[in-house]
Amino acid sequence: MKYLFTEHDQAMMKYSKLSKKRENETKARIEANEDLYVYRKKFHQTTMNYYSCMNNLQYKRKTVLLEPLLGCLHSQIMHYKTGQEGLSNNLEDFLTNISVSVQSVHSELTEEQQKSQQKMDELIGSSTYFYTPDPTPDMQMRPRAIDTDIKQKAGYLFVRCKQGFSTRWERRYFFTQGGNLMSQPREQFAGALVMDLDKCNIQRADCDDRRYVFQITASNK
Known part of the structure; x- marks a missing residue:
């Protein structure tokens, strides 16, 4: 991740140092534009994947203790099935609540994974507009519209x-x-x-x- 960040910084520096006096040197602009596009896209997508993995890990942490506990209690119930009358109804309710909680966490995780994948697919589909800093003469594309609705930069x-x-x-x-x-x-x-x-x-x-x-x-x- 650090190596990718360094490559992105170098590409950004190269692009930002293009002199306005040499504006007609299209080849230099195209080369700097393509380098920044590649590393910006790679850095952004790696960041999104890292965020998705960390988010998934956060959800899994919620169940890492509950699932073994649930399995242990269920095995104890099966082991002492003959003496089940000694177990109170409160314990059964407790196990049911834990099961519902675990299922809820799994559902939230699945929904979050779908949202993350959908967002990454949208970014990949619009990668040219997301990662190209400035259209060069060889690119047949209109300048990206400025989003004036963003409240924070x-x-x-x-x-x-x-x-x-x-x-x-x-x-x-x-x-x-x-x-x-x-x-x-x-x-x-x-x-x-x-x-x-x-x-x-x-x-x-x-x-x-x-x-x-x-x-x-x-x-x-």
Whole structure:
């Protein structure tokens, strides 16, 4: 998983470093586009499979203790069948409740597996639009529509930082929470407030060494 994450990062870096001055070099764009498509698709599908396996494991943990207990109690009942009159009706009700609970967990697991498989099939069916960062001239496809209904965004951005007399691009993880822009450093569990987006202006910016650049500035109001 870590190796796949590294490959995805390298493909992302290669694509993001395409210069706007060399926009007509279609071959370089196509190559970077295809690399990012392949590794983004592989990383996303591996993540979905990992999530599905962990989800299945979580459901199985619920039954790992109940099923042996249920089997043990049933075997005890069969073993002492001749003295069954000594067993109370409460124990029978208890066993019935456990059986119902186990069946319910199995039903939930089956339903969750079907939902996960259906979602992965949808992603695979629309993989071109999900994993291609930008259609190149050789691809006969329309640009992907922007989903404006999403209330929360999260992901990595490259931030331009000053370093002496030069500048460099630093990769950071950001997410929105309410009207705030938050940042979460590596190996930390909580995010820190960056700025209030409701009091900022967001606009596109031109940059020779990066694509799809935007700038966030504080409002004068």
